Amino acid sequence: MALLLGFLLLLLELCGNTLSLGSRSSTEGTEVLELELPATNYETKDSYKAGPIGGLFQIVHIFLRVVQPNDFPEDILRKILQKKFDLSTDYEKIIYYEIGVIICAVLGLLFVILMPLVGFCFGLCRCCNKCGGEMHQRQKKNGPFLRKCFAVSLLVISIFISIGIIYGFVANHHLRAQIEKTRKLADSNFRDLRTLLNAAPAEISYILSQYTTTKEKAFSDLDNVKSLLGGGIHEQLRPKVIPALDDIKAMAEAIKETKEALLNVNNTLKELKKSSAQLNTSLSDVKRDLEQSLNDPMCSAPPVATTCNNIRTSLSQLDDNTNMDQLPSLDKPIDKINDILQTNLSSLVQQGYKSFNDIPEMVENQTTDIISDVKSTLNSIGSDIESIGEQIPIQDQLSNFMGYINDTETYIRRNLPTLEEYDSYRWLGGLVVCCLLTLVVIFYYLGLLCGMCGYDRNATPTRRGCVSNTGGIFLMVGAGVSFLICWILMTIVVLTFVVGANVEKLLCEPYQNRKLFQVLDTPYLLNENWKHYLSGMVFNKPDINLTFEQVYSDCKENKGIYGTLKLENSYNISEHLNIQEHAGNISNDFQNMKVNIDNIVLLDEAGRKNLMDFSFSGIDAINYNIYLAELSKAPTKANLLSFADDLEVKANHLPHGSLKQSLKNNAQTIRTIHRSEVIPLEQSMSSVYQSIKELQQKSSGLGMKVTNTLSSLDSAQDFLTTHISSVIVEESQKYGNTIVGYFERYLQWVKISITEKIAACKPVATALDSAVDVFLCSYVIDPMNLFWFGIGKATVFLLPALIFAVKLAKYYRRMDSEDVYEDMENGNIGFHRHHSTQTV
Numbered sequence: 001m002a003l004l005l006g007f008l009l010l011l012l013e014l015c016g017n018t019l020s021l022g023s024r025s026s027t028e029g030t031e032v033l034e035l036e037l038p039a040t041n042y043e044t045k046d047s048y049k050a051g052p053i054g055g056l057f058q059i060v061h062i063f064l065r066v067v068q069p070n071d072f073p074e075d076i077l078r079k080i081l082q083k084k085f086d087l088s089t090d091y092e093k094i095i096y097y098e099i100g101v102i103i104c105a106v107l108g109l110l111f112v113i114l115m116p117l118v119g120f121c122f123g124l125c126r127c128c129n130k131c132g133g134e135m136h137q138r139q140k141k142n143g144p145f146l147r148k149c150f151a152v153s154l155l156v157i158s159i160f161i162s163i164g165i166i167y168g169f170v171a172n173h174h175l176r177a178q179i180e181k182t183r184k185l186a187d188s189n190f191r192d193l194r195t196l197l198n199a200a201p202a203e204i205s206y207i208l209s210q211y212t213t214t215k216e217k218a219f220s221d222l223d224n225v226k227s228l229l230g231g232g233i234h235e236q237l238r239p240k241v242i243p244a245l246d247d248i249k250a251m252a253e254a255i256k257e258t259k260e261a262l263l264n265v266n267n268t269l270k271e272l273k274k275s276s277a278q279l280n281t282s283l284s285d286v287k288r289d290l291e292q293s294l295n296d297p298m299c300s301a302p303p304v305a306t307t308c309n310n311i312r313t314s315l316s317q318l319d320d321n322t323n324m325d326q327l328p329s330l331d332k333p334i335d336k337i338n339d340i341l342q343t344n345l346s347s348l349v350q351q352g353y354k355s356f357n358d359i360p361e362m363v364e365n366q367t368t369d370i371i372s373d374v375k376s377t378l379n380s381i382g383s384d385i386e387s388i389g390e391q392i393p394i395q396d397q398l399s400n401f402m403g404y405i406n407d408t409e410t411y412i413r414r415n416l417p418t419l420e421e422y423d424s425y426r427w428l429g430g431l432v433v434c435c436l437l438t439l440v441v442i443f444y445y446l447g448l449l450c451g452m453c454g455y456d457r458n459a460t461p462t463r464r465g466c467v468s469n470t471g472g473i474f475l476m477v478g479a480g481v482s483f484l485i486c487w488i489l490m491t492i493v494v495l496t497f498v499v500g501a502n503v504e505k506l507l508c509e510p511y512q513n514r515k516l517f518q519v520l521d522t523p524y525l526l527n528e529n530w531k532h533y534l535s536g537m538v539f540n541k542p543d544i545n546l547t548f549e550q551v552y553s554d555c556k557e558n559k560g561i562y563g564t565l566k567l568e569n570s571y572n573i574s575e576h577l578n579i580q581e582h583a584g585n586i587s588n589d590f591q592n593m594k595v596n597i598d599n600i601v602l603l604d605e606a607g608r609k610n611l612m613d614f615s616f617s618g619i620d621a622i623n624y625n626i627y628l629a630e631l632s633k634a635p636t637k638a639n640l641l642s643f644a645d646d647l648e649v650k651a652n653h654l655p656h657g658s659l660k661q662s663l664k665n666n667a668q669t670i671r672t673i674h675r676s677e678v679i680p681l682e683q684s685m686s687s688v689y690q691s692i693k694e695l696q697q698k699s700s701g702l703g704m705k706v707t708n709t710l711s712s713l714d715s716a717q718d719f720l721t722t723h724i725s726s727v728i729v730e731e732s733q734k735y736g737n738t739i740v741g742y743f744e745r746y747l748q749w750v751k752i753s754i755t756e757k758i759a760a761c762k763p764v765a766t767a768l769d770s771a772v773d774v775f776l777c778s779y780v781i782d783p784m785n786l787f788w789f790g791i792g793k794a795t796v797f798l799l800p801a802l803i804f805a806v807k808l809a810k811y812y813r814r815m816d817s818e819d820v821y822e823d824m825e826n827g828n829i830g831f832h833r834h835h836s837t838q839t840v
Contacts, residue, residue: 167790230360
């Protein structure tokens, strides 16, 4: 109990030193800023496994639960501690709880007292040739059966004794081996405690140094106010503004494209008119030549006359099929477009783009002073945090505890050799005990071996062999030694049993299930004036609910000493590290931020007038159908190639002469006209047709398009006028919250680190476990309990073993006399015959 309290008070000393921790903290900044306290590694394992011998320990634990099935006597222990170990009033409850141990101890004491008396009486009895002392064996019909039963029983009992002896040897060796590990266990725990003490100041320095990282991140964002705040405002307005400007830009491009299309169509129409007139002239010339050729006298002859008449009739197909001169000129619409283009709408749109895209730069220019104020505030917060760090005298406080650890380690190192020396004596004594039992068992095994191997069923008791007789002697020696040592062994067993069983049930088990801590946490138990002893020791405020169990549990979970010992009752980190106050100072600077960007004009009145003039330019009023109808016609009424081929065929039917040759020449001329004039004219007409078609589509609904564009522009301009202030406020809050978030996250992290992570006290709980659960219970008590369990088992079985050994020795030893049977007249008469012991 004193050891447990000592370790807990050591924990108190450590936390008292950590009280000076004052401030650091936390907030949830952004996902970009990652803050993490470096982990501290310790040597000592927080769990212990006994290995294969653990199964034997479990057997002993089961036996103890049978002997002592009662629950841990919390109430009895509380009363004993309150009455300063006065057992007079609760002795009945104590006896009731200890009844199993008491019964076993009483039985052991009876064994210790009676066995020497029984042995003394047995020896006197045998000296008087009683109790089997007479060297005479009566012949019995069931003698062989009894001999076998006694031999088997003794063999089985000897095996059980041997198992107990093995338990004793194993426990004795294991205990010594574990004691040898004690130095290493102590050293690793002390190193871990030093690591804990040395790590605490380093952790505080690390936490304070992280403010620089946080500030650099915030300064980086403040320097990037143009892209972060200005860009945020720009992106909020972009979905509404940019589409309107894009529509105006598209309209400006449409005006230029319309002009280009009108000029192209107008110029092409002029060329078409010229080409059409030239084609008409060429066709007229061919037609005139053909008419002159048909006036040849040969056409008067009846066979030729018919052909000439057919040709004359078809001359009407050589007329021009189009009338390009009727198509109106596009000069007036072009002049109007030229007037509209006097105003550079594209330039005006680019000014709107520039005005809108200048928002981030405007924000940067208007927030210069505010950014400077925020940086000053952040620097002042850094100075406050640094001053808090300078006020933490943790190193001075921890040096006292380091001295306590050094003194404790020196004491352990000084006394550990003494412990190891005494353990060597204990090990030697345990070895002697096990060897004495081993000697007895060896006598029994030798007696059984010699007796069974040297036994001759045909030999009479007085003529048994030397080997058989030696086996009987070994059995008797074993029985005699048993009487001599069994009471000593049982005394050792009773003493170690009483101590080991009570330590296991009253300390080890309640420590493992933490009921022992619950007893220590009883109000007014350890100090009648303090409700909670631990808080009275730490804060001198016994009303604070601080318990041993809670402290031990938190340390097992590797929580920080600040939260474990509820040090906020002595030094409230939240008061010294006011997150809202520091964050509020930064927020106030951002609330004073004034950004004025309500002078943005997307398109001025000149640009608007330009769009309206374009809508009234009459482009959409042009009668495009006239142009399309005329341009869709073929240049000639008939296909000139077909006409020329037909003319040539008809000429071939004429007799040779000037008429035939003239017609063929004209056919060739028509082909030339088709190739050089008709085909180019057709291509030009098709191209102009497509251009006019596209122009018609572009100009269709021009007024509605311009109206929609101006409506979109007005909507965007109105949005800028009415909503830009709210967008600025919203984005400014986001930007400010981002900057503030860095420091809130940092301050919150500092607070969590101090209250939950700094000086994590797991090494203290591990040291306490090492002292109680590992060293006392696992290293010492478990092997000691296994030792008395094995030796006690072997000692108890010595009693039936010596009985069977004495019984069995009668069948192996050579007797001084035996029963002899001789035949008389009507029956057998038996008599006693004495033989000298010298007889072989």
